Amino acid sequence: MSYAEPQGAGGETHQVATGAHPALTTQQGAPVADDQNTLRVGPRGPGLLEDFHFREKVFHFDHERIPERVVHARGYGAHGFFELTESLADITRADIFQRVGERTEVFVRFSTVAGSKGSADLARDVRGFAVKLYTREGNWDLVGNNIPVFFIQDAIKFPDVIHAAKPEPDREFPQAQTAHDTFWDFISLTPESMHMVMWIMSDRAIPRSFRFMDGFGVHTFRLLDAEDRSTFVKFHWKPTLGLQSVAWNEAVKLNGADPDFHRRDLWDAINTGAFPEWELGLQLFDQAFADKFDFDVLDPTKIIPEEILPVRVVGRLVLDRTVDNFFAETEQVAFCTQNVPPGIDFSNDPLLQGRNFSYLDTQIKRLGGPNFTHLPVNAPRCPFAHFQQDGHMAMLNPKGRVNYEPNSWGAEGGPREDPQRGFRSFAAEDAGPKSRVRPESFADHYSQARQFFISQTPIEQKHIGDALIFELSKVERPDIRARMVSHLLNIHPDLASTVAGGLGLTELPQAAQAARPTRQDLPPSEALSIVKRGPDSFQGRKLGILVTEGADAGLFEALVTAATKGGAVVETVTPRISGSVLSDGTTVPGNQNLKGGPSVLFDAVALLVSDKGAALLSEHGAARDFVADAFGHCKFIAFTAAARPLLEKAGVPAELDEGCVPLAQAKDAVAFIETCGQLRYWPRELKADVAALA
Numbered sequence: 263m264s265y266a267e268p269q270g271a272g273g274e275t276h277q278v279a280t281g282a283h284p285a286l287t288t289q290q291g292a293p294v295a296d297d298q299n300t301l302r303v304g305p306r307g308p309g310l311l312e313d314f315h316f317r318e319k320v321f322h323f324d325h326e327r328i329p330e331r332v333v334h335a336r337g338y339g340a341h342g343f344f345e346l347t348e349s350l351a352d353i354t355r356a357d358i359f360q361r362v363g364e365r366t367e368v369f370v371r372f373s374t375v376a377g378s379k380g381s382a383d384l385a386r387d388v389r390g391f392a393v394k395l396y397t398r399e400g401n402w403d404l405v406g407n408n409i410p411v412f413f414i415q416d417a418i419k420f421p422d423v424i425h426a427a428k429p430e431p432d433r434e435f436p437q438a439q440t441a442h443d444t445f446w447d448f449i450s451l452t453p454e455s456m457h458m459v460m461w462i463m464s465d466r467a468i469p470r471s472f473r474f475m476d477g478f479g480v481h482t483f484r485l486l487d488a489e490d491r492s493t494f495v496k497f498h499w500k501p502t503l504g505l506q507s508v509a510w511n512e513a514v515k516l517n518g519a520d521p522d523f524h525r526r527d528l529w530d531a532i533n534t535g536a537f538p539e540w541e542l543g544l545q546l547f548d549q550a551f552a553d554k555f556d557f558d559v560l561d562p563t564k565i566i567p568e569e570i571l572p573v574r575v576v577g578r579l580v581l582d583r584t585v586d587n588f589f590a591e592t593e594q595v596a597f598c599t600q601n602v603p604p605g606i607d608f609s610n611d612p613l614l615q616g617r618n619f620s621y622l623d624t625q626i627k628r629l630g631g632p633n634f635t636h637l638p639v640n641a642p643r644c645p646f647a648h649f650q651q652d653g654h655m656a657m658l659n660p661k662g663r664v665n666y667e668p669n670s671w672g673a674e675g676g677p678r679e680d681p682q683r684g685f686r687s688f689a690a691e692d693a694g695p696k697s698r699v700r701p702e703s704f705a706d707h708y709s710q711a712r713q714f715f716i717s718q719t720p721i722e723q724k725h726i727g728d729a730l731i732f733e734l735s736k737v738e739r740p741d742i743r744a745r746m747v748s749h750l751l752n753i754h755p756d757l758a759s760t761v762a763g764g765l766g767l768t769e770l771p772q773a774a775q776a777a778r779p780t781r782q783d784l785p786p787s788e789a790l791s792i793v794k795r796g797p798d799s800f801q802g803r804k805l806g807i808l809v810t811e812g813a814d815a816g817l818f819e820a821l822v823t824a825a826t827k828g829g830a831v832v833e834t835v836t837p838r839i840s841g842s843v844l845s846d847g848t849t850v851p852g853n854q855n856l857k858g859g860p861s862v863l864f865d866a867v868a869l870l871v872s873d874k875g876a877a878l879l880s881e882h883g884a885a886r887d888f889v890a891d892a893f894g895h896c897k898f899i900a901f902t903a904a905a906r907p908l909l910e911k912a913g914v915p916a917e918l919d920e921g922c923v924p925l926a927q928a929k930d931a932v933a934f935i936e937t938c939g940q941l942r943y944w945p946r947e948l949k950a951d952v953a954a955l956a
């Protein structure tokens with residue numbers, strides 16, 4: 263260090279400014295001589311009010327927090343770019359969709375919905391997927407989720423569904439959980455939420471990381487061409503690394519082992535150059551196409567299956583830079599659904615219309631005034647000019663005498679309207695009686711819920727059943743549990759009887775009264791299954807190698823090489839963090855100490871142990887849990903012959919299944935990493951379940 267460290271009388275350290283470090287100052291810029299001690303009368307005397315440095319420091323600290331978001335409080339953001347790969351010049355005049363190869367700066371914030379800012383990442387919940395695109399004609403905020411439908415059809419119900427999901431008001435628990443009475447009470451009284459219920463009870467609600475999940479704009483929007491002709495559009499973000507989720511039991515354990523699992527994953531991926539990437543896909547259609555459906559494209563509880571209307575890929579989103587400061591950027595970013603550039607417009611979706619009010623409104627509360635657009639993360643990157651002025655924290659310094667228009671000041675008179683380039687709304691012809699009604703076309707609540715369920719593979723269907731049983735078993739009132747089953751009867755009889763059985767209902771309730779009968783003819787849609795849309799490689803995933811003293815150095819090397827070649831990350835787990843000495847005398851440092859590095863942190867594991875190491879670990883609870891959890895969570899497990907006793911002690915059945923891969927020579931390592939591309943060995947769980955039922 264280039265600066266002296268004189269000791270104060272009390273032993274505290276003073277780090278003094280020299281050439282290498284600037285002087286510490288107050289906010290006013292006055293250099294500070296002592297940042298360790300308050301100003302006192304005598305060494306033990308009372309403190310003095312004139313200590314402006316202390317008062318300023320503590321005053322600022324006292325005001326460090328701003329209100330957390332009322333929903334989506336826990337989130338994580340990153341910078342990147344959008345690159346157009348196909349021009350949409352014939353469909354929209356939006357500048358961002360004109361020139362192939364052009365890049366537009368973006369800021370993305372992922373989030374959970376229900377939990378507070380400090381809640382754990384692996385809550386069962388919808389994930390927010392909010393994208394701010396700083397286009398040349400103004401910011402475009404596409405504020406979406408990782409699920410393409412929503413709980414409710416009308417924005418007036420949003421406070422209700424959120425109140426019901428959040429901690430109950432008298433007791434303020436449970437945190438970041440829907441597994442409680444008030445949530446399921448509201449849901450079971452709200453049939454329009456049934457399609458969304460299928461999605462949130464599926465593994466979509468426990469993604470492996472932000473990098474492996476879809477994003478959806480949810481609502482139908484409009485694209486407008488140069489003549490203001492409209493094309494309807496639904497927006498999709500598809501991860502290039504494929505979809506992946508974790509198992510529920512794994513999610514529960516991850517929340518303890520690493521509550522920051524998702525944010526750490528994003529941070530690590532970007533900072534090691536493995537930039538997360540998504541394709542932007544569009545479903546484009548016109549009114550005549552929309553009129554063919556018996557549901558309404560304005561209803562946000564419905565999707566248009568990709569088999570009926572393929573997703574056209576027009577660009578890519580890449581996240582390549584983490585934030586410099588979490589608060590300044592991720593906490594202060596203000597997404598507003600009404601931020602659309604010319605060429606993009608809204609539909610009449612009643613949820614979207616309500617959101618367009620809410621997002622601007624909420625920023626006033628959160629960011630404290632109307633000038634939040636001056637904050638660097640929110641400011642447009644293109645030139646802007648208007649007459650809006652003053653208010654809290656006005657950070658611009660407008661010059662001149664004219665702050666209104668029309669005015670007679672000619673060239674000095676400031677900006678003018680631009681009918682040519684300016685934003686124009688689609689001239690929709692809307693008329694009708696003033697009323698509060700839910701349209702008839704919004705009445706089918708079960709058909710697409712059923713379609714989602716039958717589109718899932720058996721393991722995914724099992725997980726939906728398990729999730730419903732878990733959640734409803736936390737509901738204290740039996741009438742609420744039964745009421746939910748009455749809806750499931752309208753979705754699928756197998757699901758209803760599985761859940762009723764799991765809840766121990768002695769008899770099935772009557773099916774809920776349905777405004778429309780469930781359509782039985784909607785075909786399964788492959789695009790709705792995570793397993794069918796998984797990757798075919800282990801790229802972007804993480805291998806955990808449990809290494810003991812004396813482990814085979816050649817095999818270790820082979821595993822690391824194969825995994826790294828396959829684009830995966832390797833972490834070692836060692837009994838001591840200082841590492842383990844291998845058979846050839848080299849020391850492999852530990853990335854995780856065994857007690858702090860459970861197998862839930864990894865996508866697959868390898869047990870690289872010596873005879874002695876295995877014998878020691880077999881007596882070690884953390885080691886047995888490491889193996890038992892990897893096996894229970896259907897992970898691929900590579901093991902050396904010496905690891906057999908450890909597998910046995912961990913309760914792994916002696917007749918090992920195909921998900922357990924012996925490691926004897928270097929080529930086994932290569933084959934193992936290839937196998938890991940399947941991500942999980944699901945037959946293990948299905949088999950165990952069938953056995954349990956027998």
Ligand code: HDE
Nearest residue numbers: 331334371390391392406407412417420480616620621624
């Ligand atoms: Fe939001 N939502 N929302 N929402 N939402 C907010 O805005 C709201 C809805 C979504 O990372 C709030 O800035 C209403 C659907 C995301 O900063 C608030 C309705 C979808 C984020 C708000 C909805 C979303 C928010 C809270 C029903 C998916 C986080 C803080 C009509 C398409 C953005 C804020 C971020 C945040 C209101 C429904 C996505 C209160 C009234 C549907 C990703 O304005």
